[in-house]
Amino acid sequence: MGRQPKQPNRQLADLVTEVRLSRKGLARRVVERGAAVGVELAYDHTAVGRWLGGEQPNPPVPELIAEVLTEVAGRRVTTADCGMVAGQASADIGLEFSLSIAEATAAATALWRSDVERRRFLVGASYAVAVYPAASMRWLTMPGPEHPVSGQGFRRIGQTDVDAVRTMTAAFRDLDNRVGGGKVRATIVQYLHSSVAPLLQSSYPEPIGRQLFATAAELTKLAGWAAYDLEEHGLAQRYLIQALRMSRAAGDAGLGAEILAAMSHQATYVGRPGDAVDLARAAQIAARTAGLAVLESECHMVEAHGHAARSDGSMCATSLNAAERAYDRADHARPPWLDYFDAAYLSAKTAHCFRDLGDTARTAQFAELSLDMSGGYTRGRAFNLCLLASARADEDPHEAVRIGREALALAAGLESRRSLAYLREVRHRLAPHADIPDVAEFRHRVLEVATRAD
Template sequence: MGRRPKQPNRQLEELIEEAGGMRKPLARRVVDRGRGHGIELRYDHSSVGRWLAGEQPQRPGPELIAEVLTELLGRKVTPAMCGMSKGQDASAELGLEFSLSLSGAVDAATALWRNDVEQRRFLRDTSYAVAVYPAATMRWLTLPGPEHPVSTGSRRVGQTDVDAVQTMASAFRDLDNKVGGGKVRSTIVQYLHSSVAPLLRGSFNEHIGRQLFGSTAELVRLAGWAAYDQEDHGLAQRYLIQSLRLARAAGDAALSAEIMAAMSHQATYVGRPGDAVDLARAARIAARGAGLAALESECHMVEAHGHAARQDQTSTAAAMNAAERAFDHAVAGEQPVWLAYFDQSYLSAKTAHCFRELGDNARTAHFAEQSLTMSVGYQRGRAFNLSLLASALVPTDPREAVRIGRGALDIAADLASRRSLSYLRDLRYRLRPFDGLVEVAEFRQQILELTRRG
């Protein structure tokens, strides 16, 4: 008898549905394939039902099933894609590779969403993997193109479907900024799994395909950013890599640059500033290809942050100056909607982060204060910027730091964002020498209580 996992085999179910949904013909083909290898098998439609329930046939059953599905679907299918891997090793790599083929990209992305919805433990127990971002960006840079995202599935996909995905991406983007990644990530993933995955398996021409892959890439990026906001760094990497792959399939250099900039942002946060610099430079190549000055400015700024985290003042200054020059050339209204957040206030916030890394409290405070002119709707960003300003004021005016920090605390209390709590923890640590002041001691206790709940 094969072993029975706790979960039904959704991967195999989706593949069988895509192949026409017939169980008996599948069993017959597998038996015929085995006979061709000199192996006598006794599979029938009941056998397929058991596989769908979670039972795994003994070898070479998984390999034969994969071979038959490869033939029926016209693309490479492996036992792991059929939910019949030999153990957790194959699953543990899910989403960490930038696929070489379009079909592989769709398989990897949809498998990631499915396993995430099913709350597979291997996705929850992963940490930041050092090598995967450099490998993904190298694939992005060297993959031949352009690609032609077309599909001949049974469901017809049209402009209305693409518009719906774009609308959902916009709605989730606004929610993420207002309430934090912890409150939206699972909903984004559920939507990807239940509504977007069937579209990617549908029938569409290249014009629709490019839009569909681009809109999906933006949604997947949001899921990755939300995971990063919750400090689920290994999970964030999987989503950002798959987002980059889908953006590449869409031929969207601008979105690709934005995704690599997000990777750079995360790399600095987890203490990999050298990688952050490399990722930012790769992002800049994509931004230059897109011809968007504001986007190129952003890429220079995330590079500057990486240099600052390495304590390289000269390179930080050069990158910040390049960011300012690029920003001065930006044309109002030219950037995509997902780049609307990148304005003078955001640029000031990133500049303040750089000076904080370099230990320059005066200039950190100056630029953090400028960042507070930010647009409404960016609640999480305001919490960050208030914490940043408060932390810079601690050495010279701890009471003012507490006053400003309370604003960050009030906002963070309504967010599901572990990053916002990390900013507050840092502020609490910086205030420690002034714990003799009553208002400081009370505020530090309030931060402790909130971060314990988070």
């Protein structure tokens, strides 16, 4: 419950009268503005009545009210003008691709700090549909190159400081693959806040600055990926946008392509395949700039998955063929953050495409190939086993259960909501065979695990 002043809010009442906005209209606009930045609200005219009576809503609602009245009044309206107290952070923190490096640094560090503090508007933030297209457009149109400038700190940092962040990033990346995003995300964010933020605000020469922004971008991307793995989609968006901005400050087109591909991956997952295709195509432009054929292959693959999710088999096939051609001309040199993309991963993404197109035979074929994967990718193996089990469910439910049990055993060591989503899909595919004892037992175990996690 917010703070309850003794007097009615005359300032807010005067503003509402000035702009000729009904209580119902103000409530609707605040709810819509919240949805645009991933904050779910449920206000109506009675809530506005309480605000006019002097009730102070919890952050970030005062900022949202001020933004709505700014738009309607055609002039700048602050929270103070509304007779309200501003929170320490705006509801749209992290959702904008900043125009300057200084603004980018401030936005990223503010996001890390707010996340460490578990600010209320970040917890459970929903996916905001407009922000990825805006960020990718700014990525494509922003002039360059940029020149990272030193912060105002007295400390002078160098190569050893950047190398330390790289070492930590590699360790976090390995842990994420082995145990899932839920077990590492909070630690990554704390490290960004307590160790990386002070480095960005220190003094450094430009070559060190570029490396620092690249490593910070990579780790920020990993924090976003971990949030995505937990299905905290609004939070993941904010991290991926800030990672993309820092990769631009670093002048690292390849890393930018990888982050855009991650955005595309998430867009398909949340049911925005059209956006996924657009993001994948932006990623391809960046990958060609970087001159990395294997990265270009990945970007064609995420486009193919977007087309498959739209049930467009023809365009999916075109993108799959482009991905294979790019992969065939790739050499072995690649950045460490791209080590996961190999023939097995290519097969797994192809299996996803055929799954979404309803082709169970080819889903099974490529899911089988995807199991010939490197060690250390526990979560990925659980995903691939679930893909295969789902594809086998109708043809051989006993075999699907055997494969599903292997996936379930791996998932037991993970904290990954996406893993549970894959297991639920296997359970759903086995529903027609629920009268078979081992199928019934497996479906019950999946339900128990999923319920316990929820």
